[in-house]
Amino acid sequence: MAHGGAIQRSRKILLLTWISMVPSTKYLGVTLDRSLTFHEHAKATAQKTQARVSLLKKLAGTGWGANFTTLRTSTLALAFSTAEYAAPAWSHSTHVHKVDVVLNDAMRLISGTLTATPVSNLPILSGIPPAQLRRDAQYAKLAQKHDRDKCLVPAPSAFEGQRLPRRHFATQAAELRPENPPSTLATWITKRWSDQWNSSTTNLKEFIPKPCAKPSGSDLPRKAWVNLNRVRTGVGRTQYFLHKIGAESSPNCACGEIQTMDHVIDDCPIYKSPHGASGLRELDDETICWLNKDLPI
Ligand SMILES: [Zn+2]
Structure with missing residues (x-):
């Protein structure tokens, strides 16, 4: 045992x-x-x-x-x-x-x-x-x-x-x-x-x-900061971009032109920036006010 x-x-x-x-x-x-x-x-x-x-x-x-x-x-x-x-x-x-x-x-x-x-x-x-x-x-x-x-x-x-x-x-x-x-x-x-x-x-x-x-x-309010980065990088929710990825049927802006980022910043009679792309380097009050708007980006 x-x-x-x-x-x-x-x-x-x-x-x-x-x-x-x-x-x-x-x-x-x-x-x-x-x-x-x-x-x-x-x-x-x-x-x-x-x-x-x-x-x-x-x-x-x-x-x-x-x-x-x-x-x-x-x-x-x-x-x-x-x-x-x-x-x-x-x-x-x-x-x-x-x-x-x-x-x-x-x-x-x-x-x-x-x-x-x-x-x-x-x-x-x-x-x-x-x-x-x-x-x-x-x-x-x-x-x-x-x-x-x-x-x-x-x-x-x-x-x-x-x-x-x-x-x-x-x-x-x-x-x-x-x-x-x-x-x-x-x-x-x-x-x-x-x-x-x-x-x-x-x-x-x-x-x-x-x-x-x-x-x-980076000291701007969130909305202006986001808009600024999208215009600086050239990648935003423009009609052209949304059309390219199949999210929109037309690439055209409300003004009738193709809505690329350059169009929004420099040419668009509805949305364009007060000082164009050059104004994005030295941010003055007018450009900051523009960045705070509802932009199609
Ligand atoms: Zn436009």
């Missing part, structure tokens, strides 16, 4: 210590998969961020809602903080675009722009550096720490002959390490963002020559 009892106990122990095979697991809030592709983590982060962006959408519409500063601060605190959790660990995954799609949505909310607006315009209009640049900055910060404390991560030789990690931290960090002498992180981001903006070819550069946290016009 005693012998039988011992067998039963050992069976129980076997059952309790059985470890099942799982494709991924969570460690310190990061979902790790077998090949460190971070596919599952990017998917989960995108879903979590999306839930927060949906909440932010309750704060503003196109003609009403919170001002630029409130929306920007709330988006950084709620959406970006979630999207960037432990970013240095997974920011160079090929699946990172899943998170960026949601962050672009958040920046469209701040700027009041439409889905068709070029993605490169969104950070500049939101006063938030591009998502990849922000993640790189976190990486650079870690690289600085790594320089100070060589024990932070094992040397590349420790991984010789092993499949993981795909790219060693020190190799990647060397590419991102701030210039010598080391600048602050904010300066690092500003410089890289300015370089990126200078080399871009978007028309928006005419109106916003350099990136900053408060782009021109």
Whole structure:
């Protein structure tokens, strides 16, 4: 009997210590998969961020809602903080675009722009550096720490002959390490963002020559701010645009001409801006009054 009892106990122990095979697991809030592709983590982060962006959408519409500063601060605190959790660990995954799609949505909310607006315009209009640049900055910060404390991560030789990690931290960090002498992180981001903006070819550069946290016009009321961004980017709900996407049967304006953005700003006898496109660079009282109107954009 005693012998039988011992067998039963050992069976129980076997059952309790059985470890099942799982494709991924969570460690310190990061979902790790077998090949460190971070596919599952990017998917989960995108879903979590999306839930927060949906909440932010309750704060503003196109003609009403919170001002630029409130929306920007709330988006950084709620959406970006979630999207960037432990970013240095997974920011160079090929699946990172899943998170960026949601962050672009958040920046469209701040700027009041439409889905068709070029993605490169969104950070500049939101006063938030591009998502990849922000993640790189976190990486650079870690690289600085790594320089100070060589024990932070094992040397590349420790991984010789092993499949993981795909790219060693020190190799990647060397590419991102701030210039010598080391600048602050904010300066690092500003410089890289300015370089990126200078080399871009978007028309928006005419109106916003350099990136900053408060782009021109961001102190306007919500309606004028949204209208301003739509005329500056050239993407708005004009008849021409709605006709193009099949939402309207005719591309014509109430005045009879084809209603493109240029027509609304410069030519339309009903809607045109008091100083045309040039008035959008230096916003005077007349132009601000025009931006506050119900424009077909
Ligand atoms: Zn017209």
